[in-house]
Amino acid sequence: MTQDATPASLQPPRQMMGRGNAWLRGLGAVLVSMAMTFLGLIAITFFVGRVVPIDPVIAVVGDRAPIEVYNAVRAEMGLDDPLILQFLRYVADVLTGDLGMSISTGGRVIDDLVRVFPATLELATLGIIIGVLLGVPMGVYAASHHGTFVDHAIRVLGLVGYAVPAFWLGLVGLAVLYARLQIVGGPGRLDFFYDGLVPPVTGLILVDSLLAGDMAVFRNAFSHIILPAAVLGFFSLAYISRMTRSFMLDQLSQDFIMTARVKGISERRVIWHHAFRPIRVPLVTVIGLSYASLLEGSVMIETVFSWPGIGNYLTTALLNADMNAVLGATLVIGMVFILINKGSDVLYRLIDPRARA
Amino acid sequence: MKPILEVENLRVSFPAPRGRVEVVKGINFSLGAERLGIVGESGSGKSMTGRSILRLIQRPGRVTADRLQFEEVDILSASDRQMRAVRGARISMVMQDPKFSLNPVITIGDQIAEGLVAHRRLPRAQVKEKTLEMLRAVRIADPEKVVKLYPHQVSGGMGQRVMIAMMLIPEPTLLIADEPTSALDVSVQAQVLDIIDELIRRNNMGLILISHDLLLVSAYCDRILVMRNGEVVDECAARDLAASTHPYTRGLLAAMPHLNETRDELPMLDRRSQAT
Ligand SMILES: Nc1ncnc2c1ncn2[C@@H]1O[C@H](COP(=O)(O)OP(=O)(O)OP(=O)(O)O)[C@@H](O)[C@H]1O
Ligand SMILES: [Mg+2]
Numbered sequence: 034m035t036q037d038a039t040p041a042s043l044q045p046p047r048q049m050m051g052r053g054n055a056w057l058r059g060l061g062a063v064l065v066s067m068a069m070t071f072l073g074l075i076a077i078t079f080f081v082g083r084v085v086p087i088d089p090v091i092a093v094v095g096d097r098a099p100i101e102v103y104n105a106v107r108a109e110m111g112l113d114d115p116l117i118l119q120f121l122r123y124v125a126d127v128l129t130g131d132l133g134m135s136i137s138t139g140g141r142v143i144d145d146l147v148r149v150f151p152a153t154l155e156l157a158t159l160g161i162i163i164g165v166l167l168g169v170p171m172g173v174y175a176a177s178h179h180g181t182f183v184d185h186a187i188r189v190l191g192l193v194g195y196a197v198p199a200f201w202l203g204l205v206g207l208a209v210l211y212a213r214l215q216i217v218g219g220p221g222r223l224d225f226f227y228d229g230l231v232p233p234v235t236g237l238i239l240v241d242s243l244l245a246g247d248m249a250v251f252r253n254a255f256s257h258i259i260l261p262a263a264v265l266g267f268f269s270l271a272y273i274s275r276m277t278r279s280f281m282l283d284q285l286s287q288d289f290i291m292t293a294r295v296k297g298i299s300e301r302r303v304i305w306h307h308a309f310r311p312i313r314v315p316l317v318t319v320i321g322l323s324y325a326s327l328l329e330g331s332v333m334i335e336t337v338f339s340w341p342g343i344g345n346y347l348t349t350a351l352l353n354a355d356m357n358a359v360l361g362a363t364l365v366i367g368m369v370f371i372l373i374n375k376g377s378d379v380l381y382r383l384i385d386p387r388a389r390a
Numbered sequence: 391m392k393p394i395l396e397v398e399n400l401r402v403s404f405p406a407p408r409g410r411v412e413v414v415k416g417i418n419f420s421l422g423a424e425r426l427g428i429v430g431e432s433g434s435g436k437s438m439t440g441r442s443i444l445r446l447i448q449r450p451g452r453v454t455a456d457r458l459q460f461e462e463v464d465i466l467s468a469s470d471r472q473m474r475a476v477r478g479a480r481i482s483m484v485m486q487d488p489k490f491s492l493n494p495v496i497t498i499g500d501q502i503a504e505g506l507v508a509h510r511r512l513p514r515a516q517v518k519e520k521t522l523e524m525l526r527a528v529r530i531a532d533p534e535k536v537v538k539l540y541p542h543q544v545s546g547g548m549g550q551r552v553m554i555a556m557m558l559i560p561e562p563t564l565l566i567a568d569e570p571t572s573a574l575d576v577s578v579q580a581q582v583l584d585i586i587d588e589l590i591r592r593n594n595m596g597l598i599l600i601s602h603d604l605l606l607v608s609a610y611c612d613r614i615l616v617m618r619n620g621e622v623v624d625e626c627a628a629r630d631l632a633a634s635t636h637p638y639t640r641g642l643l644a645a646m647p648h649l650n651e652t653r654d655e656l657p658m659l660d661r662r663s664q665a666t
Contacts, residue, residue, distance in 0.1 A: 180449075288490040294446060295485075295557070296505040297477035300470075311495045386495055386540040 059382060067375050072124070074367040078360045079123050083116075087356050092136060127364065133357035137349055142361035145346060150365055151236025152222060153335070153342030156262055157327035159239075163266025164273050165320055171270070172277025176285060177304050187274060194271020199264060203337035206260050218257035220339035227253045261338045265331060269323040276319045280312040314385045321377035328369045393420040394563060394596050395443065398457035402438045402620075405450050414438050415620040421564070425590065425597040427607030427628065429642070430617035436600045439617070440566045443598075444481055445473055460564070479509040482557040483566040484586070487573035488549025492541035499537025502556045509560050524555040528585050547578030551585060558589055564596040572601070583610055604631065604642055616642070 082089075090107045091098075098106075111119060126132070132142035175187040210217045218224065222238055231238070231245040239258070242250035284290065285308050293307040294300075335344040343362055350358035402414035414435040419426070428436050442453045445465055458465040463476055482505075485491040493501060502521045506512065512520075518537075525533035528551040541549055550570060557565065567586060571579040587610055590597045601607050607614055608628040616624035616639050624636040634640060644657050 288485060288487065289493045291446060292485060292491045292553075292556075293493070293504075295444060295477055295483045296508055297474045297479055297560075298504060298508045299474065307493055307496075311493070384495075386497075387542055 060379075063375055063379060067371055070371050071368065074364065074371065075124055075127055076120070078363055078367075079120055081363075082123075082356060082360050085356065087354050089356065092356070132361035132364070135350070135355055135358040135361075137353040137355040137358060142357050145358065146343070146361055146365055147236070149341055149343050149346040152340060153328060153344065155237040155239060156258060156265065156334075156340060156342060157324065157331075159258055159262035160265030160327050161269055161320065161324040163263060164269030164323060167266070168270035168273030169277050169316070172274040173281055173304065173309060175274065175278045176281030177300075177308075179282060179285075184278075187278070191271045191275040191278075194268050198333070199268060199331060200333040200337050202267070203261065203264050203334055206264060207337070210260060217260045218253065220257075220337075222254060222257055222341065223250070224253055224257075261334050261340060264334060265327050269327060272323055273316075273319060277312070277316060280315055281308055284308040284311055314381055317377045317380045317384065321373045325370050325373045328373070329366050393422050394461055395421040396457055396459045397443075398455060400439065400442060400455040400458060401453070402435070402442055402447060403452050403454075410452070413620050414442070417615075417617070417620075417622045419615060419622070419625075421596050421598065423563075423594050423596050424613065425587075425599065425611040427611035427614040428598060428600045428617060429602060429604050429607050429614060431602060434617040435620040436602075436617055437568050438620075440483065440568050440598060440600055443566060444477055444483060446483075475509070478505050478557070478562065479560045480562050481564045481566065482560070482562040483568060484550070484553050484557050484570045486569040488541065488546055488553050489573065491553060492549060494541055496540075497537065498539050498541065498544070498552050501541075502537070502552065502559055505556050506559045520559060521555075524559045525552070527558075527589065528552070528555045529581070530555075545578075546574050547582060550574060550578075550582050554582070554585060554589070558593075561593060562595065564598070565590065566598045566600070568600045569602070570599075571606075572603075579606075586610075604639075604646065 090103055090110065090112065093110070094102055094106050107113060111122060114122075130143045132146070134140070135142045135145055138145050171187050171190075175184040178184050206217075207219070211219045227250050230250050231241045231247050234241050234244055238254040239251060242248070242254060281304075285304075287308075290303060290308055293303045298306075329344070332344040332348055334340065335342045336348070339345075343365065347359065347362040347366075349355075350362065397420065398418050399416045400414055400418070401412055401416050403410040403412045413433075417435075417439065428439065430436050438447065438451075441447050442455075442458070443460070443465065445453070445468075447453050453466065455466060460476065460481060463472065465473070465476075468476070492498075499518075499521055502524060503517050506517060506520060521537060522533040525536060530536050530548065530551060536544065536548070536552070541552075544552065550573075554570075565586070570586065571582050574582060583606070586597070586599075589595075597611070599607055599611055604614075608631045611628050614624075614626055614628050614631060615622050616636070618638055624634060624639045626634050626639075631639070632643070634643075641657075
């Protein structure tokens, strides 16, 4: 049978598909690949949960229980069923938000996560905003003033961002700005007497206090978050400015930059319109990576600042061998990674004409 | 004829491990509303000469001259602002390879219009009209469609015509074309050069055509400078090129293949006999 035998009506009407359609298909593909990646992630946490030498039955019945009780509970928990059945049940549980109970907090893991994740989200978001707002212009400036004193200064700052440990910077910051100068709030998200004043809507205290119109809470929350966010922001600034600088240097040596100069446009326009535009694409990836690493919960910073975020939660869970909590937190962190990755993928398509179908 | 560009003792140097090296070593020429060809081997300093006229050589490169005068502007002492007013609007430059010299993420229409709006405040509709008109002038059939495209979506020949449109839209008086066709397919080279030639004549502009191709330059120029190692070694009217007695020029001419060629091997340039 030849290809010509295929009825024309079965072939997709290629010419008729406009740009909008291509877009929808692209979005569909992104969603499907996201779902697949997420399923893979669930599979990994499932198998990790099976191989670790922590017996979930003992976690329930205790290590003194008679063997009959142990076996009965084991059967009840479905652990005797075929693995594939267990996996499907696990997927269904995860999708309905049932991540089991936490032995360290005594509550449902999902409730714990809903409580701790916004704390990390708020901190990381403020951190990345600081990192981008300062890091990008610094990188651009350094590249366009290549070899000058300011360029070297910015590079040294970037190196410091690599060499200095986060907890040290956090501790010094607390010692100077909080303990001595008292211009920022101390550890935690709020001072004790501001706690619980505004109803949690988003879990982000800065947003919730604005929604409630309570400026006192907002100011207090801000004084607490600004120092840890600045420390995180400094580390992402170091990375972002270094990458921006090297992307920009690369662009500024391209022929089309000379073309732009030949036209007689201002140097500012040459830099921002001609050299910066093409690097927005790789920059989105760099910023996404940096944001993701902040969202994983910077364990050091959350510990130093007693920040009740996911990094803190995960460490506590690990130390208590609290398997459900560990797996739940891992799922959330993995999901954040997938979302940010796919998000920067989509942005990439939006920005770069060459990546558009 | 009153010259529009005068160059005296132009030198370009770059720092090297042992002191600075000169890549352009004191060349002189002047140019009216005519077509000047600069030929020479790779590395002879042709591009550096062209770029110094627009003051596009950046640190650590250094340009000096006894005189580098474009109309009333002293290029070497002009302020950055004065220089920007000269660039594009009065002296423009077409570069070698449209694949690299057009911005990959800006539409062709925007890139062409930019050269115009940088120098003149015009209503949007008029900018658009001029852009389309300019594209038609470089023989692009459906300009309405092309203005919306990105550089990677057009062929090399069309990319170079876009480049020409972009550089001529503010109506400069001097165009420097630095190997405008060496990155192009042979079949479109003549077309691109014809377009440049037509527009130059129509607007009564000066042209500096830089190339390593003697025949091409002699076909499209009135006068020819032959450069070698940063120096001008020969200068003649294009129609007298074949009669040039300079050994280096003769060598270049002899090294070129001809149609209905009977030689088995092309001769090499014998550099010993022409020690500078
Ligand atoms: N940034 C630089 N630093 C040091 N030397 C340079 C630099 N740029 C160019 N040169 C040297 O200047 C010389 C002249 O270069 P130029 O580009 O003018 O040659 P050209 O005649 O245009 O050659 P081609 O036909 O290959 O384009 C070359 O020998 C080159 O190595
Ligand atoms: Mg050159």
